[in-house]
Amino acid sequence: xxxxxxxxxxxxxxDSALTLGEVLAAIRASDLPSHSYExxxxxxxxxxxxxxxAARYADTVVKINARRSGPAYARNRGVExxxxxxxxxxxxxxxxxxxxxxxxxxxxxxxxxxxxxSASRDENSGSTNFASRxxxxxxxxxxxxHSGQCAQFAPGCGVVRREAFHSxxxxxxxxFSRACLESVELGERLLRAGRGVILSADLKVTHLKRxxxxxxxxxxxxxSGLFARSLGYLRMxxxxxxxxxxxxxxxxxxxxxxxxxxxxxxAFVPAPRMAAKGALALAILLLTNMxxxxxxxxxxxxxxxxxxxxxxxxxxxxxxxxxxxxxxxxDVLGDVSPDAATQAYSEVGLEIWPPVPRKL
Amino acid sequence: xxxxxxxDAFPQGTPRRTPRKSLIVVLPDNHVVPPDAVTDRxxxxxxxxxMDVILACxxxxxxxxxxxxxxxxxxxxxxxxxxxxxxxxxxxxxxxPGDIVRLLTGSPVQV
Numbered sequence: 224x225x226x227x228x229x230x231x232x233x234x235x236x237x238d239s240a241l242t243l244g245e246v247l248a249a250i251r252a253s254d255l256p257s258h259s260y261e262x263x264x265x266x267x268x269x270x271x272x273x274x275x276x277a278a279r280y281a282d283t284v285v286k287i288n289a290r291r292s293g294p295a296y297a298r299n300r301g302v303e304x305x306x307x308x309x310x311x312x313x314x315x316x317x318x319x320x321x322x323x324x325x326x327x328x329x330x331x332x333x334x335x336x337x338x339x340x341s342a343s344r345d346e347n348s349g350s351t352n353f354a355s356r357x358x359x360x361x362x363x364x365x366x367x368x369h370s371g372q373c374a375q376f377a378p379g380c381g382v383v384r385r386e387a388f389h390s391x392x393x394x395x396x397x398x399f400s401r402a403c404l405e406s407v408e409l410g411e412r413l414l415r416a417g418r419g420v421i422l423s424a425d426l427k428v429t430h431l432k433r434x435x436x437x438x439x440x441x442x443x444x445x446x447s448g449l450f451a452r453s454l455g456y457l458r459m460x461x462x463x464x465x466x467x468x469x470x471x472x473x474x475x476x477x478x479x480x481x482x483x484x485x486x487x488x489x490a491f492v493p494a495p496r497m498a499a500k501g502a503l504a505l506a507i508l509l510l511t512n513m514x515x516x517x518x519x520x521x522x523x524x525x526x527x528x529x530x531x532x533x534x535x536x537x538x539x540x541x542x543x544x545x546x547x548x549x550x551x552x553x554d555v556l557g558d559v560s561p562d563a564a565t566q567a568y569s570e571v572g573l574e575i576w577p578p579v580p581r582k583l
Numbered sequence: 584x585x586x587x588x589x590x591d592a593f594p595q596g597t598p599r600r601t602p603r604k605s606l607i608v609v610l611p612d613n614h615v616v617p618p619d620a621v622t623d624r625x626x627x628x629x630x631x632x633x634m635d636v637i638l639a640c641x642x643x644x645x646x647x648x649x650x651x652x653x654x655x656x657x658x659x660x661x662x663x664x665x666x667x668x669x670x671x672x673x674x675x676x677x678x679x680p681g682d683i684v685r686l687l688t689g690s691p692v693q694v
Contacts, residue, residue: 278607278676279669284684285602304683576602576682 230260230328230382231307235297236315237267240276242349242431247280249318255325263304265297287577294378295394295405296580302388311382312406316349316431319380323426327382330423338387338418339410341377342426343370346522349431356523357531358434361538364518365465370424375463376410378402380428387418396580397569398453398559403445404466408454411462422465436534440541443471447542451549453559470515471535471542478511508536604633605681608650609688610640611668616689618653624685639675641666645692 232250236243243264250262264277265285277284285300294314302310309331311324319342327340343366348359369375376383391412399405410420434442447468450456460469482504489500509516512535520528560566561580568579606624608616621636636654638647642664651657660675668688676684 275673275676278672278684278686282686284676284686286682286684288682574600576599 231305232311233301235294238271239315240271263301265301267297293400295399296396317379318429336419339383339420341381345427350433355434365470369465378406397582444545447545448549451546452553474511602682605635605679605684607675614689639671
């Protein structure tokens with residue numbers, strides 16, 4: 224039999240031929256001894272030559288050729304083959320720093336009270352367009368504010384003891400058939416099981432993904448909707464306060480309260496002007512978002528903070544609408560579930576490769 | 584909610600109960616692999632009898648006869664001398680039929 228290793232690095236990927244090489248090369252350039260870890264790439268039905276890129280660096284490549292099943296499913300397949308006593312999950316657009324993985328592994332070996340540790344994003348975004356920089360700073364704001372005390376298991380780069388991962392029940396591949404919050408939910412389950420989960424602000428990775436206005440709105444919509452419909456907003460806001468949805472929605476509550484109070488007061492003012500009303504509402508939103516804008520100014524400059532204000536208000540609006548929609552859908556349709564065929568195969572208990580997604 | 588049919592769930596024809604496995608052994612110039620290392624990999628896999636083994640070599644390999652004796656149906660992929668380890672891996676992967684593909688690079692020849 225082959226010897227167990229200290230670490231298995233699992234990279235789940237889909238159509239990432241452009242970035243995967245850089246991601247895997249960075250893992251290979253880590254200061255970990257080469258015999259102390261393995262790289263397992265799980266290809267989730269790519270059609271762009273991702274597998275060939277993976278073969279250049281990986282020790283094991285798993286090809287899921289059926290249909291795209293999402294990172295939760297793919298990572299679980301990777302863990303099934305892992306030899307490591309700890310498993311690291313690295314996204315296919317995340318570049319680790321040379322010391323990131325070794326320091327994470329060091330934290331697990333030095334502190335028995337920690338079972339999972341995540342890295343946070345650094346100040347550099349892989350793409351330099353405005354939307355990518357905004358998204359990077361927005362997520363960093365939450366991570367820096369809540370690092371350490373936070374139970375969030377970050378999707379970008381996180382290491383967990385394999386025994387803790389299995390005892391928590393692995394990733395929820397039944398509910399998360401698309402990339403969205405599966406790691407946050409796993410972190411919350413680890414926490415509920417009494418495991419130590421931390422997000423470290425000192426451990427850094429660089430995210431390469433290029434964002435635009437549309438992809439930011441879609442991501443905020445999906446995350447907010449899933450929190451409200453499936454995961455439970457209040458429960459998750461306590462477990463993973465650094466998530467971007469809570470960063471966006473936290474400022475909304477005082478904004479709504481302030482607006483309500485002022486609207487009530489305005490009822491006693493005869494015929495106020497529309498422009499004055501709009502300016503007042505905008506001022507309230509800017510005021511309640513002030514800690515964030517100050518952070519933006521520190522990170523990217525005063526001009527960036529001013530320019531990002533409209534985008535920030537748009538993201539907050541999308542989050543608010545998605546949260547309300549999620550709450551309504553939860554009452555009407557219940558929790559999210561896979562498609563009818565997957566449910567049918569699961570019911571029958573068919574033994575096939577690739578396996579049917581499993582319920583927790 | 585999207586729906587899928589049986590054809591979508593099993594797009595490659597007859598479904599398999601277990602994954603097909605492949606092992607790629609990569610030998611760049613002046614590298615060798617002890618047959619035992621390959622056999623260890625075999626033994627570590629539960630269903631070794633279903634494993635395809637592909638040997639990807641740069642130039643003329645020093646000696647693959649012991650490996651050929653140990654591994655039945657060994658496929659040998661010969662690339663020009665000087666082909667890098669990464670390129671050999673990529674070339675072999677394109678020929679590997681397995682759902683789970685393990686890659687093993689040989690060690691440099693000790694002078």
